[in-house]
Amino acid sequence: MDLSLLATLRAKNPIVFNIANFVTVQDVANSLNSIGASPIMSAEPQEAEAMVQIAGAVCLNMGTLTTAQVTQMQAVGQLANLHHKPVILDPVAVGAIPYRQQVAQDLLQTVKVDIIRGNAGEIAALAGIDWQARGIDAGSGQADLVQIAQACAVKQRCVVILSGPTDVITDGQQVIQVKNGTPLFQLHVGSGDMLSAMVAAFAAICPDQLLAAAQMACLTFAGTGELVASQMTANRPATFAIELIDKLSLVTAEELENVSRVSSGK
Numbered sequence: 384m385d386l387s388l389l390a391t392l393r394a395k396n397p398i399v400f401n402i403a404n405f406v407t408v409q410d411v412a413n414s415l416n417s418i419g420a421s422p423i424m425s426a427e428p429q430e431a432e433a434m435v436q437i438a439g440a441v442c443l444n445m446g447t448l449t450t451a452q453v454t455q456m457q458a459v460g461q462l463a464n465l466h467h468k469p470v471i472l473d474p475v476a477v478g479a480i481p482y483r484q485q486v487a488q489d490l491l492q493t494v495k496v497d498i499i500r501g502n503a504g505e506i507a508a509l510a511g512i513d514w515q516a517r518g519i520d521a522g523s524g525q526a527d528l529v530q531i532a533q534a535c536a537v538k539q540r541c542v543v544i545l546s547g548p549t550d551v552i553t554d555g556q557q558v559i560q561v562k563n564g565t566p567l568f569q570l571h572v573g574s575g576d577m578l579s580a581m582v583a584a585f586a587a588i589c590p591d592q593l594l595a596a597a598q599m600a601c602l603t604f605a606g607t608g609e610l611v612a613s614q615m616t617a618n619r620p621a622t623f624a625i626e627l628i629d630k631l632s633l634v635t636a637e638e639l640e641n642v643s644r645v646s647s648g649k
């Protein structure tokens with residue numbers, strides 16, 4: 384675990400270009416800003432190339448698709464490939480809505496996606512494994528989460544983050560598990576969207592070490608949430624979200640190291 388990536392991120396202040404969903408766009412912007420990255424959102428095709436050029440990474444979030452946005456994602460993803468900027472895909476509800484499965488498959492055919500970050504239902508769908516996804520939520524199934532993540536990484540030829548009570552990170556071979564977090568994340572809509580953007584921020588500062596970037600993003604986000612939850616006396620989802628964004632700007636590498644529960648293997 385390279386905890387120095389947090390200081391690097393804050394020193395470099397990478398720009399993260401997000402095609403966000405309209406439900407959680409403000410949380411995504413603020414969480415990026417708090418951790419020390421610089422968010423930018425745009426829906427305009429005419430400025431797509433300039434956006435990609437100034438960005439360190441691109442995060443494509445499928446949460447509230449429109450036909451125009453799908454075209455925009457294709458264009459932005461291809462421009463990011465051309466300019467060698469990491470592409471992170473958040474395939475929101477891809478396991479629940481067949482149209483989204485088609486959009487995701489088309490995107491994965493035409494764009495080289497570097498990291499897919501989704502919950503169990505989403506990653507199972509992209510791995511072609513049977514699972515009962517439920518809307519934007521993970522849903523339920525019998526398959527092993529590590530096997531699902533590995534199958535998805537192999538099938539889609541990229542790094543996969545399957546988030547949940549344990550975040551499973553894999554390139555198909557190496558497997559890292561981040562066991563930090565708090566159930567409060569599930570009570571705040573957009574926790575996953577924030578995590579995907581956080582992954583893009585870390586990928587921007589180490590584009591050649593995507594597993595390390597993914598690992599540090601998961602520890603930073605889940606570990607910060609855990610630190611916040613440990614100070615709360617009752618389940619207050621809205622307060623949690625505000626304190627999470629506050630704490631992202633204050634959290635230290637030492638605090639994350641102390642709270643870290645991470646394992647890795649093959």
Ligand SMILES: Nc1ncnc2c1ncn2[C@@H]1O[C@H](COP(=O)(O)OP(=O)(O)OP(=O)(O)O)[C@@H](O)[C@H]1O
Nearest residue numbers: 502546547548564565566568572573574575576605
């Ligand atoms: N039960 C849990 N216990 C601990 N941490 C959790 C739990 N559920 C989710 N998390 C954490 O919440 C964050 C978001 O992951 P999650 O899998 O909930 O995304 P998601 O389903 O895409 O969320 P959303 O749809 O709200 O964007 C991750 O950092 C993950 O570690």
Ligand SMILES: Cc1ncsc1CCO
Nearest residue numbers: 404406446447475519573
């Ligand atoms: C609730 C919701 N609907 C589409 S996107 C979204 C936010 C979680 O990704």
Ligand SMILES: [Mg+2]
Nearest residue numbers: 475519575576
């Ligand atoms: Mg999600």
